[in-house]
Amino acid sequence: MIYLTRREKFSAAHRMYKNGWSDSKNQEVFGDCSNPNWHGHNYILFVTVKGNINSETGYLVNLKTLGSIIRENVIQKIDHKNMNLEVDFMNGKVASSENLAVSIWEVLDPKVKMLGIELHKIKIEETENNFIEYFGK
Numbered sequence: 001m002i003y004l005t006r007r008e009k010f011s012a013a014h015r016m017y018k019n020g021w022s023d024s025k026n027q028e029v030f031g032d033c034s035n036p037n038w039h040g041h042n043y044i045l046f047v048t049v050k051g052n053i054n055s056e057t058g059y060l061v062n063l064k065t066l067g068s069i070i071r072e073n074v075i076q077k078i079d080h081k082n083m084n085l086e087v088d089f090m091n092g093k094v095a096s097s098e099n100l101a102v103s104i105w106e107v108l109d110p111k112v113k114m115l116g117i118e119l120h121k122i123k124i125e126e127t128e129n130n131f132i133e134y135f136g137k
């Protein structure tokens with residue numbers, strides 16, 4: 001089994017906000033992260049896949065193909081967008097990195113399987129001090 005990680009960057013706006021809670025409850029729980037006028041992050045996404053080396057190519061997977069899948073299904077939908085308002089896979093969810101990691105997993109898992117390999121990990125760096133890792137369960 002071999003592991004390969006592709007890194008992609010995106011910038012997005014969000015607001016930590018739970019539907020059904022009052023503004024004051026959201027403010028109490030999420031503090032500045034619930035600013036009604038939004039704020040943004042420069043996110044770094046790490047997608048780790050795993051599988052066996054193709055004996056003909058010597059590759060686990062063609063990196064151009066993997067990069068295209070990530071860009072078309074994730075980056076183009078979220079880069080320079082408002083996560084709360086315009087990103088289909090975050091619809092109705094609190095815009096946390098935790099939910100983002102799970103959502104990106106759900107988007108990419110079937111696409112990666114079609115390449116004959118498995119998704120292993122989604123890692124999201126929201127700031128240089130904080131990152132989230134999700135392994136699919």
Ligand code: NI
Pocket residue numbers: 014033039040041
């Ligand atoms: Ni934030």
